[in-house]
Amino acid sequence: MKNSRRKFIQKTGSTAMGIGLFSIIPSKVWASGIAPSDQVNVALIGCNGHGFSILRHHLNLEGVNCTAICDVDENVLTRRIKEVQDNYGQNPKAYKDFRKLLDQKDIDAVIVGSPDHWHCLHVVSACEAGKDVYVEKPLANSIGECDIMVEAATYYQRIVQVGQQQRSGYTFSEPIRMIRSGEIGKLRKVNIWSNFNYGSGATPAEDSPVPEGVDYNFWLGPAPERPFNKNRFHGSWRHFWDYGGGLMSDWGVHLLDMGVWAMEKPAAPSLVLTQASNTSTDIRQRETFDSMSVLYPHDEFTIQWDMLGGIQQGPFEKPYGVAFIGEKGTIVADRRSFQLLPEWDGEKQAPKVTPQKFTEGSESHNLHVKNFIDCIRSRETPICPPETGRIAALYAHIPNISGRIHEPVLHWDDSKRQFKNSPKANALITPNYRDPWKLPKIPKG
Incomplete structure (x- = not known):
């Protein structure tokens, strides 16, 4: 290598x-x-x-x-x-x-x-x-x-x-460095949120003929056969379980990965507590959820996720973000900025850490x-x-599975690659591929 x-x-x-x-x-x-x-x-x-x-x-x-x-x-x-x-x-x-x-x-x-x-x-x-x-x-x-x-x-x-x-961007890599160097003290909790209008789904549309020039059967591939609908195709396919996991697997994977990155020993979640529903009053065509609140308790700290499709406001006047809450201060970060908000020391009558603010960040696709x-x-x-991508994906897939089967508490055994407490959840670990496509098998050894 x-x-x-x-x-x-x-x-x-x-x-x-x-x-x-x-x-x-x-x-x-x-x-x-x-x-x-x-x-x-x-x-x-x-x-x-x-x-x-x-x-x-x-x-x-x-x-x-x-x-x-x-x-x-x-x-x-x-x-x-x-x-x-x-x-x-x-x-x-x-x-x-x-x-x-x-x-x-x-x-x-x-x-x-x-x-x-x-x-x-x-x-x-x-x-x-x-x-x-x-x-x-x-x-x-x-x-x-x-x-x-x-x-x-x-x-x-x-x-x-x-x-x-x-993981390649300064506005997240620098907060992670600060956390690991102890600048905000013990990390006690990570709050993560994601609110975007598109997360509520697409405006309903009727099934229609396949557009000229599109091999729709090939597009479906291993997914179940369905009649063509533009909302299941370009741009909005992620709102349907056959192809994606909604706002949770779109933005959730990115942001929850930052909570995982802050761990001394990054690991898949073992216990996940989920509330998942569709609360928007707008009529939308979707299967995935527009509203989710999820807790991931860990020995190091707890991660909390909140999501509202169809809403654009959020904590700290940000539609999305990550708040790393430490004993000495909180770092609030998004893709273009981060800010260190200190806790107050009552005895010294002074902030426990020096405030910081960085607002000159940019998207980091080029660096990645x-x-x-x-x-x-x-x-x-x-x-x-892929090992890192796999862990981040589990933080999105497990709550989605929980919502789909209406079981709010799931225990995951990562060593056995299965849920401890739910046959229904285990049935959704791996999809059934549509013929002639076959789930890949990797040689052993």
Whole structure:
């Protein structure tokens, strides 16, 4: 795992030249400051939404080239190919079937930007094909699929970065450093909230014919067969259990991961207390929840989660955020700022810590992508490997399962990968794939 791509290609250079490998490297790389042996060719699976934004961050790095793009919607695929041609001067191959893309030999890494229910198949197949992977969060749409993906990355010895980019951002990494250095004293509790209008679901729509150019059966993939409805498709699929987990698995994974990161010994939750419901009076088309309150008791400290879809206000005048509450002060953080609010020392008549405020942060996708590319070249572990993504996903999936089965208290045994107190919950750990798709199995040993 420590050998660089440069060394690997140097060792196999004569063979590679013999089969014409270097003839398919884009011509622009020869004028680049990055050696041809350290060029990284990436491909994108799922290019309608955020996946394409992540591709842009890749292409903004020197020595990174896009050689292929895949989507089941020809309309989206055609538009994205043109954008790469026009904006980056590259000409990636177009695919509607990800399996054919993975057969393309010059691809080093794959960006998985597909809906959550596809993550497991896309990631495992990419690892099996010898590609490194950047996969959007949550790691997968179920607990069982997360386990399989962790096994796949280990078995195939691939670099896998989960798109929990807050781990690369200063407005969260600095508070974590402050907590670990004892600047706010003992951490007693972490309050997390997420309030967004879109979390209440989409405006109802009738089922309709499949749009021209869309392979809807392929889009469904391992999920159950359903009639086409635009609210189950582009943009709002995450409000349906077959494909996503609502606001909880969208923002919850990001923010709850910060609570996990603050632990001295990060771990999956063992006890989860959940209230989950739909309380908005707006008529919406959804299966997931718009309102949740969740407690995660731990020996170190308790994490508390609150969520309201259809609401944009929140504590500290923030629609979302994390409050790390320590004995000496509280750090309130979001993606662009953090503030240290000191506790008052009555005896000394002074704050227990010096107040701080930082407001110049920005989204950290670019830093997260750079970490991934650096790790492809060095073969070092990225900042958010699948093991980390798996734990964060459990903090979202377990409360969702609790709400779905109407059992507010769930005990999770992470060593056995099952719930201790609920057969109904255990039945939702791993999905049943629709034929002909099969749940991946990773070889042992």
